[in-house]
Amino acid sequence: MKLIEGFDSNYRYILVAARRARQLQGGAPPVIDTQSRKPCRIAQDEIRAGKVKWVIPEIPKSAAEVAAELLDKAVAKD
Numbered sequence: 001m002k003l004i005e006g007f008d009s010n011y012r013y014i015l016v017a018a019r020r021a022r023q024l025q026g027g028a029p030p031v032i033d034t035q036s037r038k039p040c041r042i043a044q045d046e047i048r049a050g051k052v053k054w055v056i057p058e059i060p061k062s063a064a065e066v067a068a069e070l071l072d073k074a075v076a077k078d
Contacts, residue, residue: 004047008056016054017043 007013020043024030030042031051046052061069 006050012054012056013047016052017047020046020052 003010004013007016017040021039024039024042030046032042032046032049034042034045036042036045043052
């Protein structure tokens with residue numbers, strides 16, 4: 001399957017489309033004019049039109065990474 005423009009993976013595209021479809025099912029109005037009635041299809045059309053914005057969340061550091069950074073800072077001061 002070909003990657004959708006602007007997405008790093010097909011999996012991320014599906015996640016974004018599913019979340020937007022859930023919003024539409026919950027009563028959010030479509031941001032484009034479309035003949036479709038199905039929330040999944042409307043979400044896909046909105047994504048292709050560039051009307052849906054998404055951000056990859058920053059992954060929090062593990063406790064071990066934080067401890068290693070603190071240790072490196074403490075050792076570097078000496």
